[in-house]
Amino acid sequence: MLSRSGELTARRQRLIIVSLIAIGLGFLIVVQLRSQAAVARTLAAQDDTSVALLINDLNRANNQLIQQSAVLAEQQTQLHQALTSGGADSQALSKELTTLREVNGAIAVHGPGLEIRIQGPVMDFELQDALNNLRNAGAEAIALNGYRIVGSTPVVSRGDTLMVAGHAVGTPLVLRVIGDAEQLGPAADLSASSLQTRVQVSIQRMSDVAITEVVIPRPLIYAQLGR
Amino acid sequence: MTVLASVSLATFLVAGAAATQFRSQPLPPSNRLARAEALRQSANQLEDQNRVLKARVQALQADVKAGEDESARRSSAAQEVKAQLDEQKTVAGLAPLHGPGLTVLLHDGTDPNSSADHSLGWTIHYQDLQDIVNVLWASGAEAISVNGDRIVPSTAFHYAGVNILVNNASRLSGPYTVIALGDPPALANGVGNPDQLAELKSRNRIYGLGFSWLRSTRLSVPVYDAPFLVKYAQPLG
Numbered sequence: 001m002l003s004r005s006g007e008l009t010a011r012r013q014r015l016i017i018v019s020l021i022a023i024g025l026g027f028l029i030v031v032q033l034r035s036q037a038a039v040a041r042t043l044a045a046q047d048d049t050s051v052a053l054l055i056n057d058l059n060r061a062n063n064q065l066i067q068q069s070a071v072l073a074e075q076q077t078q079l080h081q082a083l084t085s086g087g088a089d090s091q092a093l094s095k096e097l098t099t100l101r102e103v104n105g106a107i108a109v110h111g112p113g114l115e116i117r118i119q120g121p122v123m124d125f126e127l128q129d130a131l132n133n134l135r136n137a138g139a140e141a142i143a144l145n146g147y148r149i150v151g152s153t154p155v156v157s158r159g160d161t162l163m164v165a166g167h168a169v170g171t172p173l174v175l176r177v178i179g180d181a182e183q184l185g186p187a188a189d190l191s192a193s194s195l196q197t198r199v200q201v202s203i204q205r206m207s208d209v210a211i212t213e214v215v216i217p218r219p220l221i222y223a224q225l226g227r
Numbered sequence: 228m229t230v231l232a233s234v235s236l237a238t239f240l241v242a243g244a245a246a247t248q249f250r251s252q253p254l255p256p257s258n259r260l261a262r263a264e265a266l267r268q269s270a271n272q273l274e275d276q277n278r279v280l281k282a283r284v285q286a287l288q289a290d291v292k293a294g295e296d297e298s299a300r301r302s303s304a305a306q307e308v309k310a311q312l313d314e315q316k317t318v319a320g321l322a323p324l325h326g327p328g329l330t331v332l333l334h335d336g337t338d339p340n341s342s343a344d345h346s347l348g349w350t351i352h353y354q355d356l357q358d359i360v361n362v363l364w365a366s367g368a369e370a371i372s373v374n375g376d377r378i379v380p381s382t383a384f385h386y387a388g389v390n391i392l393v394n395n396a397s398r399l400s401g402p403y404t405v406i407a408l409g410d411p412p413a414l415a416n417g418v419g420n421p422d423q424l425a426e427l428k429s430r431n432r433i434y435g436l437g438f439s440w441l442r443s444t445r446l447s448v449p450v451y452d453a454p455f456l457v458k459y460a461q462p463l464g
Contacts (some may be wrong), residue, residue, distance in 0.1 A: 007308035043267045049411035051266050051386020057387045058273035061396035065280035068454050074359070079294030088298035092306040094314055096295075098462055100315035103380050103455045125358065132357055136383035140460040150380040154365035156423075165246040178460045210463060223408040224322040225317065225446050 047068035103142065105148040106214035108140045113178040113209040116188050119171055120199025124157040127164075127173070131155070134177055137187035141178040141211045145169045148213040165215075181205045231399045233391050254432040277297040277396060285302055319455065320379035322373060324370045326449035329414035329440055331359055334402035334436030349434035355427055359405055366417025368407035374399050379451045395453050402437065408462060411442035 043051050075092055082089035101107040116130075131149060134142060142149040144164055153165045162167045177184055185205065192201040299309035316322050333356075335347040360378055361373055371378040376397050384393050391399045407414050417423060418440050431438040 001258055037239075041397065043270050046389055048263055049389060051270050053387035054392075055266070055273060056272050057392055058270065058277055058394045062273060062276055063281055064397060065277070065284055066454060068456050069283055069287060071282065072454060072458065074391050075291050076287060076294065079291060079298065083294060083301075084409070085295055086301035088305040089294075090298065090302060093295055093298060093305055093308040097308055099457050100312065100319050100321075100327060100459050102462065103461050104315055104318045106315065106318075109460040109461040110463045111285045111461055113459070124361075125354070128357060128361055129354070132383050132385070135381055136385045140381075140457050149380060151228050151252075151382045152368075152371075152380065154361055156365050156432055162301045165241060180459060183439040192281060210464065211460075216367070217318045219325075219460065220317070220369050222328065222410055225322055226325055227323045227449075 023072065048149055067199075096150055104151075104217065105141065105150040105213075106211070106217065107214060109178060110210040110213040111140070111178040112207055113139075113176065113205075114181060114184050114188055115204045115206055116175040117191075117202045117204075118147040118175070118195065118199055118210060119201075121160065121171060121175065122162065122195060122199060124155050124162060125194060126191075127155050127162065130175070130188075131188040132223065133191050134175075134179075135183060137179065137183040139177045139179045141182060143176045143211045143213045145174055146213060147216045148211065150215055153215070174218075176209050176211055178209050234448035236280075273421045274398075275358050281395070284453050320370070320377040320451040321454075323447065323450045324408055325445060326369070326408045327411050327441055327442075327444050328368070328406060328408040328446045329363070329411055329418065330400060330446060331363075331405040331407070331418060331440045332414075332437060333359075333405070336430065336436030341432065348351055349432045351391075351403060351436065353386055356391065356399075356403060356405070357384045358424055358427065359418070362417050362420075363405070363407040363409075363414060366409070366414045368409045368414060368450045372406045374404055375449055377449055378453040380454065381456075394451070406448055408446060408448060411444075415440060415442055 001051075032080045035063075043054070046054075075096065078092045079089050080094070089149075098107070102109055127144075131142065135151070147153070147164050147167060147169070149164065156163050163169070177188075185203070192203060195201050295305075295309055298305040300306075312320070317324070333351050335351055338349050356373055360373070373393060376394050376399070379394070381393055384391060385457070386392070387396075389412055393399055401428075424438075427436070427438055430436045
């Protein structure tokens with residue numbers, strides 16, 4: 001028969017053991033939940049093909065970022081040199097301005113690329129997909145039937161009519177694209193292969209494509225500068 | 228007896244939790260598993276490198292901007308060019324913006340687990356984001372971002388396997404938040420128009436795919452985190 005103090009000690013020991021087990025259990029549950037969440041977020045849950053394709057895209061993006069860094073570093077050096085010699089480098093500013101005008105579709109441009117002719121009716125989403133594929137392949141300037149196309153140019157169908165930037169466009173659709181023809185070619189082929197079951201598509205590589213159409217930027221009414 | 232029972236129960240639970248934890252750890256390496264592991268390690272390293280490069284680009288951009296500001300202070304010719312440059316930067320997404328607008332929320336629905344349905348209609352595809360962005364531009368949006376990535380003139384959405392990528396390989400994962408600055412009623416009418424995004428709306432009903440929108444008086448879109456590189460297009464004339 002245990003004494004009263006012995007019984008108390010045994011009860012305390014049981015309490016300590018149960019508490020320790022509860023703490024251990026709680027810890028394991030938390031680790032388990034966190035590791036499951038981490039697995040879901042990371043690449044571990046993805047198939048090998050997805051990861052391989054992601055690697056391909058990351059390599060391409062990183063190479064582009066390295067080139068962009070080099071351009072910026074050169075711009076930085078030019079600006080610093082001009083500033084330390086007591087002047088101002090408006091030439092560097094003009095160069096950057098030209099690049100942005102090209103990107104925004106605000107000036108006429110020319111360069112190597114493709115002309116894609118689509119004979120037959122296409123839906124808005126088909127044209128959007130084609131434009132998306134071309135941009136993804138590095139298209140630097142695009143025009144369609146007399147309209148310059150940039151990322152913010154809406155393409156919608158109103159009944160059987162295709163509207164680009166609010167203007168109706170009819171067939172044939174002639175897309176002129178400037179960029180690396182080696183990259184643009186497969187992107188155009190991809191779009192053509194899905195369209196060719198219904199409409200006629202011809203793709204021509206060109207050493208010089210001229211795009212004279214420009215986008216007139218809309219003034220900001222609702223958006224304001226700043227965070 | 229009671230002590231023995233509680234200790235046994237607790238030991239059983241601890242062992243169960245430990246076993247589950249062990250199962251969530253990588254399995255012992257074999258050639259195939261080692262290759263898969265190496266592939267994921269490469270992707271993680273490249274994503275880390277991508278973040279470092281973007282940070283470097285941003286630091287350089289800030290430095291160049293400071294130099295441009297200083298140039299503009301020193302010369303009236305530079306000041307004039309700088310004013311035009313700032314205007315073009317705003318159009319190109321190289322300036323942060325805020326204002327009223329619309330937030331569109333999207334998330335995957337429920338997998339029907341049906342042998343008759345292999346459509347993957349319950350998931351959000353890159354084309355859904357592309358369609359929403361297009362409808363928002365058509366409804367007068369002045370600036371758009373998707374999950375914190377600014378939509379710029381050169382933006383393209385695409386798949387790399389199951390990953391949706393945008394702007395320099397930024398991996399987008401659900402839930403997706405599309406923010407558009409502009410007139411909130413006009414943007415909401417555009418998205419709500421029964422003739423627009425009809426397929427997405429039907430998948431919302433069939434698979435419980437999340438698709439909702441909310442008007443706001445103040446939203447913000449971040450700056451595009453990289454400069455533009457133009458290699459082939461040259462100014463005409």
